Amino acid sequence: MGRRVSAARVKAHRCYTVEEAADAVNATPQTIRVWARQGLHVLAECRPILILGCALKAFVDEMKEKRKRPMKAGQFYCMRCKDPRGAAFGMVTFHRGDVSGGEMEAFCEDCEGAVRVKVKEADLPAWSEIYEVDGSDSRDP
Template structure:
């Protein structure tokens, strides 16, 4: 099963049954039915109910767009809260991931969970002005 359904797998000019849509996106039929309950339009004129590919693609893109929330300059994304949070005491660890990227890790002020932000290694100096950065060993 796919972690996040890819809207580009849907052909906009085609109609899908619930089963076809589930198979195309790699999700269960129950997932498609829950999307219908939360606003995915169906063609109910006859059975089997059909879903317009354009509607399904638009529904998935809107869902993805609503999930994305830009971070403030002093925020990292909290894994537990699933939103941008300021790390405790503005202290973060910088862990190099690849020759070009690094990961900033801190503790969430609200829940105490891990906060994370992937950055370019060229921006470490910029984030050092905002946070108290401790550079750790990378991979």
């Protein structure tokens, strides 16, 4: 499993060497060099190569935004498929939690692995239109 890179420790007004940048974002120096080939702005005219903190922060934040996968109504995030998926067989089970809602549980439509998502009470009618909601805890709107 890959490392979680984070720009939280990067100082925007500081210059970093490749090794310092790697330490700051919890990556390897080789990863920083790959990022430089992929578009991370570096000051290559000087040796050692320097990276502006603001450029590093912006690059990491942009990478995180590209990885986001927004889910539509009625979708679950499948950890096996690494993508938003629908429920297999059009059936979900609702487990009531606290007063504000509960949890929908189903099987992934592709890999048939278990998937879950937290659901607010107000969103239950929308889920009922898409899927057959099962469970003794569920109430009809």
